Each structure stands twice: as structure tokens, then as C-alpha cells.
Amino acid sequence: MRRPKSKHIRKQERVSEEKEIELLNSWIQFQPPDSASNPMSLPPLPKDAPVGRLHDGTYSRYAGASRFHQLPLSSKTTDALSEAKFVAMTDIQRASLPHALCCRDILGAAKTGSGKTLAFIIPVLEKLYRERWGPEDGVGSIIISPTRELAGQLFDVLKIVGKNHNFSAGLLIGGRKDVDVEKERVNELNILICTPGRLLQHMDETPNFDCSQMKVLVLDEADRILDSGFKKELNAIISQLPKRRQTLLFSATQTKSVQDLARLSLKDPEYLSVHEESVTATPTMLKQIVMLMDLDQKLDMLWSFIKSHLQSKILVFLSSCKQVKFVFEAFKKLHPGIPLKCLHGRMKQERRMAIYSEFCERRSVLFSTDVAARGLDFNKAVDWVVQVDCPENVASYIHRVGRTARYKSCGKSVLFLLPSEIQMLEKLKAAKVPVHLSKPRQERLQPVSSLLASLLAKYPDMQQRAQRAFITYLRSVHIQKDKDVFDVMKLPIDKYSVSLGLPMTPKIRFLNQKIKSKAASTKSVLVEPEDSNKENILEVSGKKLDTITVEDEETKNDLFQIADTANEGEMKSSEIGEMIPATRVLKKKKLKINVHRPVGTRVVFDDEGNTLPPLARIADTQSGKATMLLDPEQKAEYYRRMRDELKKADKEDKVVERQRRREKRIKQKMKWKAEEEDDQDDISGSEGDEAVDTRRHKKTKVYFDSDSDEGERNEAKGNAAISTGTVTLEEQEALALKLLNSMHS
Numbered sequence: 001m002r003r004p005k006s007k008h009i010r011k012q013e014r015v016s017e018e019k020e021i022e023l024l025n026s027w028i029q030f031q032p033p034d035s036a037s038n039p040m041s042l043p044p045l046p047k048d049a050p051v052g053r054l055h056d057g058t059y060s061r062y063a064g065a066s067r068f069h070q071l072p073l074s075s076k077t078t079d080a081l082s083e084a085k086f087v088a089m090t091d092i093q094r095a096s097l098p099h100a101l102c103c104r105d106i107l108g109a110a111k112t113g114s115g116k117t118l119a120f121i122i123p124v125l126e127k128l129y130r131e132r133w134g135p136e137d138g139v140g141s142i143i144i145s146p147t148r149e150l151a152g153q154l155f156d157v158l159k160i161v162g163k164n165h166n167f168s169a170g171l172l173i174g175g176r177k178d179v180d181v182e183k184e185r186v187n188e189l190n191i192l193i194c195t196p197g198r199l200l201q202h203m204d205e206t207p208n209f210d211c212s213q214m215k216v217l218v219l220d221e222a223d224r225i226l227d228s229g230f231k232k233e234l235n236a237i238i239s240q241l242p243k244r245r246q247t248l249l250f251s252a253t254q255t256k257s258v259q260d261l262a263r264l265s266l267k268d269p270e271y272l273s274v275h276e277e278s279v280t281a282t283p284t285m286l287k288q289i290v291m292l293m294d295l296d297q298k299l300d301m302l303w304s305f306i307k308s309h310l311q312s313k314i315l316v317f318l319s320s321c322k323q324v325k326f327v328f329e330a331f332k333k334l335h336p337g338i339p340l341k342c343l344h345g346r347m348k349q350e351r352r353m354a355i356y357s358e359f360c361e362r363r364s365v366l367f368s369t370d371v372a373a374r375g376l377d378f379n380k381a382v383d384w385v386v387q388v389d390c391p392e393n394v395a396s397y398i399h400r401v402g403r404t405a406r407y408k409s410c411g412k413s414v415l416f417l418l419p420s421e422i423q424m425l426e427k428l429k430a431a432k433v434p435v436h437l438s439k440p441r442q443e444r445l446q447p448v449s450s451l452l453a454s455l456l457a458k459y460p461d462m463q464q465r466a467q468r469a470f471i472t473y474l475r476s477v478h479i480q481k482d483k484d485v486f487d488v489m490k491l492p493i494d495k496y497s498v499s500l501g502l503p504m505t506p507k508i509r510f511l512n513q514k515i516k517s518k519a520a521s522t523k524s525v526l527v528e529p530e531d532s533n534k535e536n537i538l539e540v541s542g543k544k545l546d547t548i549t550v551e552d553e554e555t556k557n558d559l560f561q562i563a564d565t566a567n568e569g570e571m572k573s574s575e576i577g578e579m580i581p582a583t584r585v586l587k588k589k590k591l592k593i594n595v596h597r598p599v600g601t602r603v604v605f606d607d608e609g610n611t612l613p614p615l616a617r618i619a620d621t622q623s624g625k626a627t628m629l630l631d632p633e634q635k636a637e638y639y640r641r642m643r644d645e646l647k648k649a650d651k652e653d654k655v656v657e658r659q660r661r662r663e664k665r666i667k668q669k670m671k672w673k674a675e676e677e678d679d680q681d682d683i684s685g686s687e688g689d690e691a692v693d694t695r696r697h698k699k700t701k702v703y704f705d706s707d708s709d710e711g712e713r714n715e716a717k718g719n720a721a722i723s724t725g726t727v728t729l730e731e732q733e734a735l736a737l738k739l740l741n742s743m744h745s
């Protein structure tokens with residue numbers, strides 16, 4: 001146990017801190033970098049140049065510093081940095097730290113894995129230190145991250161760099177059970193690292209929660225936090241923060257939207273995009289492959305890829321939680337020979353954190369949604385990033401592949417691209433993302449569909465998982481905004497269903513309308529544009545794509561075949577055929593056979609052996625006088641009565657039947673709606689899990705989002721629709737009774 005410091009020592013420390021702060025303030029003010037300048041353009045200070053206050057009473061220049069010790073930083077920070085072996089600064093640190101230290105707002109953009117975290121953690125610590133912030137001052141800085149795992153990672157970095165400071169810090173993220181403990185302590189914390197949802201929860205619920213004096217706001221992955229997924233939460237948060245503050249925004253794909261920045265009321269922000277001039281938008285040590293294949297080949301390819309990279313650490317991205325669950329469960333049952341893990345927004349927080357740490361430590365395959373796409377710095381390098389499903393845009397691609405080749409290490413990535421998504425190549429190229437184009441080596445593929453089919457036959461729950469995966473994938477394509485790239489009508493739906501091992505193509509309700517309207521124009525769509533595709537399927541918009549050929553041995557022996565300009569044109573016509581939009585063959589609806597229906601008609605004979613109409617027998621048994629049938633008048637009267645009775649019964653039956661059908665319809669609609677909401681959450685929930693939480697809670701009324709009330713109202717409305725739109729419970733019971741009676745009679 002550490003002994004408490006004596007009063008005398010504490011006083012000494014305070015005096016020396018005060019002196020240091022005075023020196024730091026003078027140093028910072030002495031020669032601040034020019035506004036709108038990039039310190040990277042200045043000649044770097046020599047390694048052994050004198051720093052701090054110089055003999056002549058002036059101070060050394062810190063704009064243009066290339067090492068941490070050349071910056072006006074407290075000894076507490078510099079000591080921790082050098083202990084953690086952070087000596088030389090990365091480009092974004094060199095560019096932004098001098099501006100950030102003199103309290104300017106920053107919009108920092110730099111490639112993935114280039115050290116942006118330290119570029120905002122250091123200014124936060126230094127600002128609070130120079131302000132002499134103490135426990136009694138409450139919240140001094142808020143750092144917001146879009147995902148819980150990333151928030152956890154930032155917290156770890158803060159603990160390393162801030163270990164000599166006396167600030168208290170807290171990690172406030174959703175999914176943790178100890179929210180009440182948090183509420184008791186949150187007012188004592190100086191630095192909050194949080195996800196938007198949890199921060200807002202504290203703002204709304206924690207008594208006396210006060211951030212009105214806070215000094216520095218940081219948005220990591222700023223473009224993501226500023227996008228529509230977090231809009232409501234962020235606006236609510238910003239409205240409770242003081243206008244006079246320093247704001248630092250960082251991302252590998254920075255927002256330049258004036259509207260976004262206006263929301264944050266930035267003051268003359270310094271825009272520091274250090275890799276804007278760079279030839280590529282992705283790390284130089286990253287080798288990127290795009291593999292063209294059909295939708296039904298994806299799982300074969302993924303399986304073969306895993307089987308042939310058993311010694312690697314592989315991160316696999318899929319577009320929805322349900323796909324992640326299905327592929328993970330199915331592959332796990334097939335025992336590929338490497339540990340498999342999965343990560344998605346629907347998992348319990350403890351499990352998520354455990355998976356994240358395990359993947360940091362061991363070689364394995366991690367199947368994930370976009371929840372792992374941004375910011376995560378897996379401890380031991382990820383060897384491969386595999387994007388099984390096309391990312392929603394170029395920014396998303398850049399963040400996903402950025403999980404490998406971090407800082408100075410190498411990495412590889414492969415994107416499985418459908419012929420219908422070929423426009424993505426053009427977009428990557430326009431965004432300076434260099435990719436090597438390739439095709440699967442058919443002879444090396446290990447088909448997995450038949451294995452999946454027997455798995456699905458053996459485990460009925462797997463069949464359901466596969467169906468949900470199938471539907472959510474199609475829905476994810478359907479709802480994508482970029483229609484140049486994503487067109488669900490171009491997908492070979494039936495083939496895809498078979499590739500998942502499904503015995504038949506599940507119904508896709510949201511596509512029915514589309515298919516119907518498409519059916520009208522099918523002919524024109526199905527007519528193959530004769531020459532255009534055959535000539536060169538890799539030509540997009542009449543312009544040939546620049547592709548790079550890879551020559552290294554490893555890739556040559558791999559599952560890929562790098563397409564060079566010569567064999568691009570040699571793609572077989574069968575492959576070209578796959579590019580033609582497929583339409584779904586609508587199956588004929590099976591007739592329903594009522595097993596309770598009487599099998600034949602009973603034939604009744606009279607005493608002479610003549611056949612009588614069926615009713616004659618009934619009339620006979622009911623009246624007890626067979627002779628009655630012989631009287632034509634009585635017979636007519638009898639038939640009239642019977643007709644009336646039947647008509648009446650028929651009318652009643654119709655009411656009951658109508659009612660039954662209406663109820664069924666309502667039930668079905670509610671089920672579809674629930675499923676739709678479920679799928680929607682599943683897809684859009686992949687990246688910003690905090691935003692998903694809010695949506696998901698709509699269904700079950702949760703406190704912190706203003707949406708939740710709305711959700712409750714909606715739920716109540718839903719119930720009201722059942723009771724007012726149709727009949728009351730008593731009426732329903734009476735009708736059911738009638739229905740039963742009529743069945744028995």
C-alpha cells in the first residue's frame with residue numbers, strides 16, 4: 001500500500017507544479033504555430049536541439065517538433081510517454097499537437113493506424129493539468145466514441161499516458177449493469193470516455209450531473225458520430241455542453257460538411273489532413289485484393305480461405321448480426337482447424353469485451369459486423385481482413401481494411417465483390433484506394449454448400465439461422481443508399497439460398513412488390529446486352545479500370561487469380577451470364593386440402609333399391625315419415641326451410657370466417673413488423689451499437705432516449721388497433737363459441 005504523502009511533500013509538489021504550469025503557459029504562448037498552417041511543413045527540430053526555456057530567456061520552437069519531449073508537455077505526461085516507448089511522433093501527432101496545445105479546435109484526418117488517439121489524449125491531459133483541474137471540479141473533458149470496444153481501448157490508452165496525473169477517469173458505455181454505481185460516482189470523474197447513448201443517459205438521469213464547466217470535447221471517429229445514426233443523441237448532448245470549450249474531431253475519413261461543423265459550433269478550426277497529398281488513402285504497407293465472384297460462391301470462398309490460412313489472424317466482415325451468427329455457428333460445427341469467434345452488437349457486453357481481448361491475444365478467425373470496423377487496434381497484428389459483403393461506402397471500406405497494417409506493420413485484405421457491385425471498384429479508385437483485381441481459382445475452392453445442407457438437415461435451428469441470414473443479407477442490400485453499387489434485383493437469389501444449404505428459397509416479403517413490377521419488364525432486363533459485357537466485364541462506364549498485378553509467390557499459390565488486363569477480357573461467357581440480373585422463379589402456391597372434408601357423398605336407397613337424394617334420408621330420420629317426401633308440396637316446403645336455415649348458417653359462418661381471417665392478418669402483420677424491425681436493427685446496428693440500443697429499446701420502453709416514450713406510445717397504439725379496429729374480447733369469445741358449435745353440428 002502506498003503511504004500517504006506528508007503535508008510538506010504535497011506542498012513541495014504543488015509549488016513545483018505551479019512553476020511547471022507557468023513555464024508551460026509561457027512556452028506555449030511564446031511561439032504558437034501560425035493559424036491555418038501545418039507544422040509538418042516546417043523543418044523538423046534536430047533530435048538534440050535544446051528545448052524549453054533557453055539561456056536567453058526565450059523558448060524553443062515547438063511547431064515542427066518531431067519528438068514528444070520537444071513539445072511543451074508536463075513531465076508527468078512525457079515520463080509516461082517515454083515509459084510506453086512513445087518517443088518520435090507520427091505525422092498526425094506532429095501536425096495537430098502544436099495547435100491542440102494552444103487550445104485550438106481541430107479537425108484531424110489521417111490514415112487508419114497512424115496514431116490519432118495520442119493526438120487527442122495528450123491535449124486533454126495537458127489542458128486539465130494546466131487548468132489545475134481537481135476532483136472537486138467535476139467533469140473537465142468528455143471523449144466520445146461510436147462503439148463500446150473502441151471506448152474501452154481509448155480508456156486503456158488514457159490509463160497508460162495519464163498514469164502519473166491525479167485525474168479521475170471513467171468508462172461509461174452501454175450494456176453494463178453497474179449503472180447505479182456509475183451514477184453515484186460520475187460527478188466525481190474528471191475525464192469521461194463514453195458512447196453517446198450512455199452519456200445521454202447520465203445527462204438525463206443522474207442527479208446533479210454537471211458538465212457545464214467542461215473544457216475539452218473529443219469526438220473520435222467524428223464522421224461516424226456526426227452522421228444520421230447518432231444525430232439525435234449528439235444534438236441532445238451538445239445542447240448541454242458549454243459553448244466555450246475546445247473541440248477536437250478525429251477520423252481517418254473526416255467530415256467536411258459545414259452543417260455538421262456548425263452543429264458543434266467550432267471556432268476557426270484547424271483542418272489538418274496529413275495524408276491528403278499521399279498517393280493512397282490507405283496505409284502503404286497494406287496489400288489489398290478485390291476478388292470478383294458470384295454470390296453463391298462467397299461461402300465456398302470464405303471456407304476455402306480459412307482452411308488455407310490456418311496459422312493466421314483473420315478478421316471477417318459480414319453485413320448483419322444474423323449472418324455473423326449463422327456463418328460462425330455453421331463453420332464452427334464443420335471444425336475448420338482454427339479457433340473461430342464472433343462479435344456483433346447483439347452480444348452481452350461482458351462477452352463482447354472478452355471476445356475482443358481473446359482476439360487480441362490469439363491467432364483465430366473473428367466474424368464480425370461493422371462493430372469492429374472502426375478504431376480497434378488489435379494488439380497482435382491482424383494478418384488478413386476479409387470483407388465477405390461489400391461495405392456500404394468507400395469510408396466504410398477504408399476503416400475495415402484499416403484494422404490491419406497499423407502503425408508500421410504490414411497487412412493484407414480481400415474484398416469479395418459481386419459482378420453487380422463492380423461500380424465499387426471505380427469508387428475505390430477515385431478515392432485513391434489501390435486494389436489488385438483477382439478471380440477465385442476454381443480448382444482450389446473447397447465447396448461447403450453440401451456440408452451446410454446436411455448440417456441444416458441435422459440441426460433445425462441452423463435452418464432457421466440460415467433463413468434469417470439469407471433474408472437479412474438481401475434486406476441489407478435492399479436498403480443500401482448507393483444504388484450504383486447495390487441492386488437486390490440483380491442477385492441470383494435462388495442460387496444464393498442453395499449456397500447457404502437451404503432446401504428451398506425462403507419467402508422474401510419486402511421483395512415481392514419489386515419482383516412483381518420487375519416481372520412486367522423482365523423481358524427487357526433479361527435480354528443480354530450482347531457485346532458490352534463479353535468484351536470486357538471489368539470495364540466500368542466505358543473506362544477500363546486500372547488494376548495492379550501482384551507477383552509475389554504467396555498470392556500466386558493462393559486461392560486467388562490476379563486478373564491482369566489480358567485475362568480480364570477472357571472471362572468466360574458463363575461468368576458473364578452471371579452478371580445478368582436474375583429474377584426469382586415464383587413457385588406455384590400449393591392447394592390446401594382440408595382433411596376434415598367428407599371424403600365421398602353418401603348414397604341412400606329406398607325400399608325398392610332406387611337411389612334417393614341425400615336430404616331424403618335426413619328428412620326421413622328427422623320427421624320419421626318417409627312418405628313426407630312423396631308429397632310434393634311438403635317436399636317443397638321442406639326444401640325451402642332447409643335453404644333458409646342453410647343460408648342463415650352460411651351467413652354466420654361467413655362472419656366467423658371473415659373475423660378469423662382478419663385476426664390472422666393482424667397477427668401476421670404484427671409478426672412481419674416485428675421481424676422487419678428486428679432485421680433493420682440487425683443491419684444498421686452493425687456499426688454504431690449505441691444507436692442500435694436506442695432503437696431496440698423502443699420495443700421495450702427504455703428510459704434514456706426520447707424515442708422510448710414514443711416506442712411505448714407506438715406499442716399502445718398497436719394494441720389499440722387490435723381492440724378498436726375489430727371486436728371486443730367478449731365478442732371474440734362468442735364468435736369462437738359459435739364457430740365451434742357450427743363445426744360440431
Ligand SMILES: Nc1ncnc2c1ncn2[C@@H]1O[C@H](COP(=O)(O)OP(=O)(O)OP(=O)(O)O)[C@@H](O)[C@H]1O
Nearest residue numbers: 086088089090112113114115116117252375377407
Ligand atoms: N508516436 C508513436 N510511436 C509509436 N507507436 C505509436 C505512436 N503513436 C501511435 N502508435 C501506435 O500506433 C497504433 C495505432 O494508433 P491509433 O490506434 O491511435 O491509430 P488511429 O489513427 O487512431 O487508427 P484508426 O483510424 O483505425 O482509429 C497503436 O498501436 C499505437 O500504440
